[in-house]
């Protein structure tokens with residue numbers, strides 16, 4: 240049986256565990272710093288197994304030794320964004336938490352693939368890669384698939400069509416500088432520009448960029464977790480089943496898209512080795528410029544963790 244460790248048993252972590260259990264693809268261990276929280280939530284998820292028909296082990300723990308043997312470790316631990324708080328405000332605390340967790344992963348699950356989720360995502364991913372010294376294919380962040388799913392859901396709503404036929408693509412950093420790509424977004428193969436006018440596309444693009452903040456503003460405390468956990472589960476499944484899905488993710492770039500020494504959202508092929516390929520799309524001058532602005536914003540954050 241495959242094994243997945245989810246670090247953090249808050250909203251994103253616990254919902255991810257639930258989704259993974261329902262996919263029936265791996266035994267799962269959920270780790271949190273708060274005593275009793277992961278144990279209680281894991282037991283609750285386990286007790287749903289007879290009803291939902293999954294047959295995997297789900298364990299909650301405060302002991303990192305329990306992640307031993309994990310194929311994938313998903314890091315959701317950290318503090319979540321509060322209203323009015325930018326993702327960058329979270330930086331210092333979440334970097335420290337990530338470094339502690341990465342040290343435990345190196346100690347107990349040195350062969351694992353690490354998927355970061357904690358915000359600010361691209362910077363946290365870079366920090367995880369740097370502090371573990373794992374190969375770059377084994378450390379990446381979940382971001383673009385969530386942003387693309389949000390974009391796709393808005394497109395389907397606008398066109399009153401099935402989300403199943405929408406294929407949307409968002410590149411760049413997971414933040415205000417993300418780069419939704421209408422040119423690479425289609426409905427049953429038909430480009431978006433043939434289905435809606437420019438003003439409508441722009442409105443949907445802007446809503447996508449602000450989608451996380453829109454939810455935070457509604458909820459007042461806490462941030463999104465249903466769609467994030469769905470994106471995480473989709474990516475974990477592609478790794479464990481070696482499906483080789485092509486999804487946007489925050490990957491370390493070594494010259495791709497003209498970028499070096501940075502983690503940024505780009506389309507990747509996800510299989511049993513993690514990021515097996517980075518796909519380079521042909522971008523227009525404007526899209527390249529937007530991606531560069533996004534890279535600049537992420538680099539500014541990275542420079543803060545270096546200093």
Ligand code: APR
Pocket residue numbers: 246247248249250251252270271272273276315316317318319320333336339340356357358359461462463464467
């Ligand atoms: N080790 C393990 N767990 C930790 C640690 C640590 N060092 N520090 C904090 N945690 C746990 C908290 O105890 C809490 O249960 O991380 C969990 C975070 O849960 P929530 O506050 O509910 O946050 P959540 O909504 O799940 O978001 C987690 O994902 O999408 C991002 O921006 C979001 O960075 C945030 C992360």
